[in-house]
Amino acid sequence: MPQKPLLITGFKPWGDRSSNITQQVLEDLRPELKRRGIEIAVLDVLYDAVDDFIASLKTRDYFNVISLGIMRQSAPPIRFETIGRKTAFKSDDNGKCPVFNAAAAAHYSGAPSLLALRDHEKLRGYDVGLSDQAGSYLCEYLYYRTLENVTPKGNAAVFIHMSNDDLSGKKQFLLDYLDALDIPRQEAPQL
Secondary structure, eight states: OOOEEEEEEEEOOOTTOSOOHHHHHHHHTHHHHHHTTEEEEEEOSSHHHHHHHHHHOOGGGEEEEEEEEEESOOSSSEEEEOEEEOOOOOOOTTSOOOOOOTTSOSEEEOOHHHHGGGGSGGGTTSOEEEESOOOSSHHHHHHHHHHHHHGGGTOEEEEEEEESOOHHHHHHHHHHHHHHTTOOOOOOOOO
């Protein structure tokens, strides 16, 4: 199987939310992402779903993993998370909390190469912030578990939080981020 350059994850809605912008962004951009050789995974907002995803993650197939999640605040509307922590997590919709090996690292840092793109000329028009607190729920858990899995293997990962509004703006941001990452857009095949 040829190496895939990138995997992007998002989440489905949870609780009383009717939508999750990360799922909408990925589904709307699916044809474009596929043309770029990018795979996507949209996860249920459950710790078991994250654990199953991590167990199936074949890092040899990807050299970068970008995870998207929504955040409560709307300013800035896009936030790069710098650290994934092992912390006290709140229960998911099934009432479950994750359990960690006591010897597991307390935190992992996001990939500097992926975080630095925040300052790339393609992204200068966006209101983008940095954060070292991805929360105490599934976003933080996914980020921690992804970094735990990819960091020792030399792969890169980043978590990007988005406000749950401005769908067209978030789609354009992701495309511009991919351009900054030098994942070229390809023309649709002529029929």
